[in-house]
Amino acid sequence: MTGLLLAGSVAVAEGPTYVRVSKFSGKEVPRFESLKYNAVNGRAGPSRDHPILWRYERKGLPLLIIKESQNWRRVRDPEGAEVWVHARMLEPGNRAMVQADTVMHREPDAMSPEIARIEATVLVELGSCERGWCRVSAGQYRGHVPARALWGIETSAAAL
Missing domain, CATH: 2.30.30.40 (SH3 Domains)
Structure with a gap:
């Protein structure tokens, strides 16, 4: 299986430190959700008018939702980059x-x-x-x- 290899050092996961409930989704923020599709654009702001800063190409990648607007989610990826992703591009997951x-x-x-x-x-x-x-x-x-x-x-x- 690709991806199984020798063990090495272990990094510490940075996760949520406080929780609030979003008025937009009714869900806790921060929280993790996963990419729903193989190609998802991360934008500079919460609309399609904002430029694309990052293109994620990995269905199932967990992202930390740190802020919400009505249809958009500000997310942090495993590398620490923060971008806006349309809410329909994310799904609750167990990955x-x-x-x-x-x-x-x-x-x-x-x-x-x-x-x-x-x-x-x-x-x-x-x-x-x-x-x-x-x-x-x-x-x-x-x-x-x-x-x-x-x-x-x-x-x-x-x-x-």
Whole structure:
């Protein structure tokens, strides 16, 4: 499977630090959602009149919604860039992106047997997170990885 490789250092995910409810969507902000399509434009402002700053070409990529207008969402990507994306280009999801090469373990414990080594930038299906570990699946592999290795999870959920 492409993307499974040797383990290396692990980066820490930067997630939401405070939460409010948006008057536009009725959902919490900040929150993570994923790209709904393979090609999505990120713009300088919340309308099609604003120039395109970035073109995302990765369906399922988790983005942190940090601000909302009626039909637009200001998002932060894993690299830290912030752009406006039309709301219909996003969907709630259970995906996360591996930030740095890491090891998937059978149980949520570093001493547990290794199942696979996952390369940075691989998208994984996200299960529950607790005590600093998240259950994930990547291809045919299912196991646990350190929460700090993932972009796209609520940091408060990973701490429980």
